Amino acid sequence: VVVGSGSLALAVRSLVRTHAGRLLVVVSDARVARLYGRRFAESLARGGARSRLLTFPAGERRKTRETKSRLEDRLVREGAGRDTIVVALGGGVTGDLAGFLAATWHRGVPVVQIPTSLLAMVDAALGGKTAVDLPGGKNAVGAFHQPESVWADVRCLRTLPDRDYRAGLAEVVKTAAALDATLFGLLEARAAALRRRDERLLERIVARCLAIKGRVVAADERDSGPRAILNFGHTVAHALEGASGFRLRHGEAVAIGLVLEARVARARGAFPERDLGRLERLLVALGLPTSLPRAIAAGDVVRLARRDKKTRGGVVRYAVPARIGRPRTGPDPTEPLDVERDLAPLLA
Ligand SMILES: NC(=O)c1ccc[n+]([C@@H]2O[C@H](COP(=O)([O-])OP(=O)(O)OC[C@H]3O[C@@H](n4cnc5c(N)ncnc54)[C@H](O)[C@@H]3O)[C@@H](O)[C@H]2O)c1
Numbered sequence: 001v002v003v004g005s006g007s008l009a010l011a012v013r014s015l016v017r018t019h020a021g022r023l024l025v026v027v028s029d030a031r032v033a034r035l036y037g038r039r040f041a042e043s044l045a046r047g048g049a050r051s052r053l054l055t056f057p058a059g060e061r062r063k064t065r066e067t068k069s070r071l072e073d074r075l076v077r078e079g080a081g082r083d084t085i086v087v088a089l090g091g092g093v094t095g096d097l098a099g100f101l102a103a104t105w106h107r108g109v110p111v112v113q114i115p116t117s118l119l120a121m122v123d124a125a126l127g128g129k130t131a132v133d134l135p136g137g138k139n140a141v142g143a144f145h146q147p148e149s150v151w152a153d154v155r156c157l158r159t160l161p162d163r164d165y166r167a168g169l170a171e172v173v174k175t176a177a178a179l180d181a182t183l184f185g186l187l188e189a190r191a192a193a194l195r196r197r198d199e200r201l202l203e204r205i206v207a208r209c210l211a212i213k214g215r216v217v218a219a220d221e222r223d224s225g226p227r228a229i230l231n232f233g234h235t236v237a238h239a240l241e242g243a244s245g246f247r248l249r250h251g252e253a254v255a256i257g258l259v260l261e262a263r264v265a266r267a268r269g270a271f272p273e274r275d276l277g278r279l280e281r282l283l284v285a286l287g288l289p290t291s292l293p294r295a296i297a298a299g300d301v302v303r304l305a306r307r308d309k310k311t312r313g314g315v316v317r318y319a320v321p322a323r324i325g326r327p328r329t330g331p332d333p334t335e336p337l338d339v340e341r342d343l344a345p346l347l348a
Pocket of ligand 1: 029119123157249
């Protein structure tokens with residue numbers, strides 16, 4: 001895992017050196033292809049690599065089986081075989097889609113993750129979860145497929161639209177709130193600099209989030225225990241995303257999900273009132289939403305939350321830390337969530 005300004009150029013050099021003669025398939029959405037993908041693929045070619053750029057239309061609504069099939073058809077036309085390397089250059093949608101493409105192409109070829117959105121840098125690019133959405137289920141079909149390497153160039157964040165940048169900050173807050181009180185304090189102290197995209201601060205924060213995620217994933221790669229703490233906010237967030245018809249960004253849904261899940265836990269005496277206040281204030285300071293937008297029907301959120309795929313034996317579960325930066329002890333950080341009794345009243 002390499003984090004730093006200018007690491008995109010290092011990634012090119014490393015790929016050319018380590019994969020001479022193999023086909024490097026760079027996958028990007030159309031927007032990232034325009035900004036970085038074409039130049040990236042050209043640099044690979046200039047370095048002597050065989051490379052192709054495959055693109056798809058940007059947005060969560062394209063993280064589908066249909067897009068994956070189209071990319072597979074392209075791989076056939078490009079003569080890609082078992083020695084192909086997939087390079088996911090883009091946000092979390094690209095990482096999940098291209099990662100899943102690599103996981104199943106010829107029963108699995110290597111994937112290199114080059115995240116260009118903040119959300120992908122601090123979360124999606126590392127950990128090996130890859131997937132596409134179905135109409136009724138976020139990330140419903142996918143595979144665990146660990147990246148061969150991850151390259152996070154914070155300079156790419158200069159071109160990220162403000163709304164997407166802020167959405168990425170939600171996953172930073174989640175990581176800190178779940179696992180690192182010191183990081184949470186840093187975010188509180190430097191919220192204004194973070195809004196300004198101070199690059200030195202971003203390098204530090206991205207590196208810290210990746211280190212935390214790497215540690216958690218190494219301890220529980222298949223998400224059967226402690227890794228579930230990284231789902232803080234996500235049980236509610238996935239329902240919110242669905243209920244908004246994917247108009248809400250994933251990170252925006254996570255911000256609201258963090259607050260609602262922490263409020264459920266607080267009502268049960270399982271999360272301190274003071275920490276709930278700190279969480280809400282930090283999210284607001286970072287320009288993130290903390291309550292249900294008016295355009296989203298509470299009934300849809302409840303219906304989708306009930307169907308959440310983390311449902312085990314008919315029980316929806318959610319994961320909230322014991323307090324800021326401190327996960328609950330024990331092998332399973334999740335608790336049952338009674339959607340009607342615990343969540344529905346908070347949405348009214
Ligand atoms: N696999 C995991 O562990 C994991 C973890 C968290 C989230 N996710 C997934 O990540 C996805 C959300 O990721 P996202 O928010 O990055 O969405 P995204 O990939 O759609 O990117 C958001 C937008 O930003 C644009 N963009 C990306 N980088 C840019 C740059 N440098 N400059 C300009 N524009 C840029 C994209 O074209 C897109 O329009 C969701 O599908 C979510 O499920 C996966």
